[in-house]
Amino acid sequence: TLIEAEVELWRGGTLLDRVTSYTALRSVAVRGDQFLLNGRPYYLRLALDQGYWPDSLMTPPDDDALRRDVELAKAMGFNGVRKHQKIEDPRFLYWADRLGLLVWEEMPSAYRFTEKAVERITREWAAVIERDINHPCIVVWVPFNESWGVPDLAEKEAHRHYVRALYHLTKTLDPTRPCIGNDGWENAATDILTIHDYDPRPEGLAARYGANVAVADLLGGLLPAGRRLTVEGFTHADQPLMLTEFGGIALAEADAPGADEAWGYAIARDAEELFAKVADLLAAVHRVPLFRGFCYTQFTDVFQEANGLLTMDRRPKVPLDLLASVVKGPFEERPEVLWAAAQRGEGLGAEPAA
Numbered sequence: 001t002l003i004e005a006e007v008e009l010w011r012g013g014t015l016l017d018r019v020t021s022y023t024a025l026r027s028v029a030v031r032g033d034q035f036l037l038n039g040r041p042y043y044l045r046l047a048l049d050q051g052y053w054p055d056s057l058m059t060p061p062d063d064d065a066l067r068r069d070v071e072l073a074k075a076m077g078f079n080g081v082r083k084h085q086k087i088e089d090p091r092f093l094y095w096a097d098r099l100g101l102l103v104w105e106e107m108p109s110a111y112r113f114t115e116k117a118v119e120r121i122t123r124e125w126a127a128v129i130e131r132d133i134n135h136p137c138i139v140v141w142v143p144f145n146e147s148w149g150v151p152d153l154a155e156k157e158a159h160r161h162y163v164r165a166l167y168h169l170t171k172t173l174d175p176t177r178p179c180i181g182n183d184g185w186e187n188a189a190t191d192i193l194t195i196h197d198y199d200p201r202p203e204g205l206a207a208r209y210g211a212n213v214a215v216a217d218l219l220g221g222l223l224p225a226g227r228r229l230t231v232e233g234f235t236h237a238d239q240p241l242m243l244t245e246f247g248g249i250a251l252a253e254a255d256a257p258g259a260d261e262a263w264g265y266a267i268a269r270d271a272e273e274l275f276a277k278v279a280d281l282l283a284a285v286h287r288v289p290l291f292r293g294f295c296y297t298q299f300t301d302v303f304q305e306a307n308g309l310l311t312m313d314r315r316p317k318v319p320l321d322l323l324a325s326v327v328k329g330p331f332e333e334r335p336e337v338l339w340a341a342a343q344r345g346e347g348l349g350a351e352p353a354a
Contacts, residue, residue, distance in 0.1 A: 001025045002097065002136070024097070024136035030178045030191045033215075033240045035292050037102075037139070044293025045327055046104065047073055047309070048245060049081040051088055052302050054312050058086065066092040068314065070099050073299065075320040076309060077327030082244065082295045085109060085145065087128050096137035104140040104295075105132060106183070109148035113159060117149060125166060129173045141170045144182040146196065147227070153186045154231050164189040183244055185227035187234055196245035197224050198297075200266035200277070202284035205246070209288045215241055240292035243285055248297040249277045250306040251317050262306035265297075272339050275318045278309070279326040279335035286329035296327070 002022050009017040027038055034041040049069070053061055060066050066089060073081050080102030087105065096103050107125050110117035125143055132138055143166040144150060150159040167181035167189035178191035187193055193215070199205055209218075218229050219236060230236070250264025251274045268274035278296075285294050301308035309323060310316055316323075322342045325331060331338070 022097070023134075026136050028139040028177055030240060033238045033292065035178070035192065035240050035242075041292075044080055044102070044242065044295075045078050046080045046082045046102075046244070046293065046295035047076070047078045047299040048084050048295050048297045049073070049299040050084045050302050051086045051092075052300070052312065060089055060092070063091050067095045067099070069299075070095045070101050072310065072314060072316075072320070073101055074099065075324065077324030078296075080104065080139070081299065082106060082142075084298075087132075090132070090135075093132060093135040093137055097135055101137060102139045103135070103137045104142055104180075105138050106142035106145060109145055111149065113150055113152070113162070118162060121149070122166065122169070126169065126173060129170065133174055139177060140192070141174065141177055141179045142183050143167065143170060143179070146184040147182060147186050150182070153182065153188065154228065160188045160231055160233065185223050185225060185229060187230045189234070191239060192292075193229065193236075193239045193241045194244040195223060195229065195241070197243060198246060198248050198265040199224055200249065200281070202280045205243075205281070205284045206287065209243070209290055211287075211289060213290065215290060241290045242293040242295070243288075243291055244293075244295040245297050246285065246294065247278065247281055248305075248307040249274060249281075252306060261304055263304045264307035271318055272336075275322065275326075275339055276335040278318070278323070279331075279338070282326045282329055283331065286331075 002024050005021050005023050007019045008015060029036045035044060036042060052058060053065065055061065069092065082104040083106055085106060085108045087108070093103065105128070107121065107128065110121055129141065144163055147153045150162055153159045153163060163181045167179050170179040180192050180194055181187065181189040183194045184196035197205065215236065222228060248265035250262045250267050251271065252262035252267050253270055266277060268277055285291060298308050300310045300314065301312045309318065319342055322338060325338060
């Protein structure tokens, strides 16, 4: 709930200055194995968003482009985005606040573990939190991803101390939001247990995380990337479990320019096949009782990474409301039935105006 705010500075009967802004009433928390929004369990449906544009790269071309990204994410059925390896322009956060899209803010990673990297990351991460702490759209802080910058996290105590230190620094500077110390695997200190798994087979995800699997079964084993879910010294305290990277299916149509260079964790040769693969993976994820949310890879193509749901210039590869029907889940119809209905114009397939 956004609240318009106006602050006036008076001297006697003279108005010296006026500032208008907004604030908000909302809370986020982790309680037991649940993520809570405003005190109630809330299932997160995120898209991995790297925030690149074809001509201006990491710089948004204009304010309308940032607003459009928020609108596109919502039109595809996502209730949030995980900004990946980028501290986004504050105007994106403004539009996420205004239009109602949750944001995970993630620090770009250092290339290696050095004293200089530790000093710079710590300083810059504190500055990030100070700049963006008042945006209600931000619901999770992520200082590390996939042990990047701390490559020996599983073996070296110094690396584990560093991740724990930034986790606790984050919680000190902002005790109101959950923090994920190292997203994806090798959790050393976290409020949410997160997994990255790019198995393109829905049955593979179902077998690893399905109805007969408990979190305790995952703690000691290896994830598909060959990494452990947690590191030595981690104490499991019923943190919620989320699949925060999966999918990554590239559209590489046989006769399209550059199809041979298109990269993804799996390949689809046309839009119908892409939709079927995405829908089947989402169906498998929605049916995992352990998961309290997911993050699909990814929002747009990024150069050779042709595994976005949108092209890099934000053209949908699949009709947006058709995607929304499977992102929001759970759904009972097979993907081919949904696709056929969309082709007949039966309530699916319409895209919002540009």
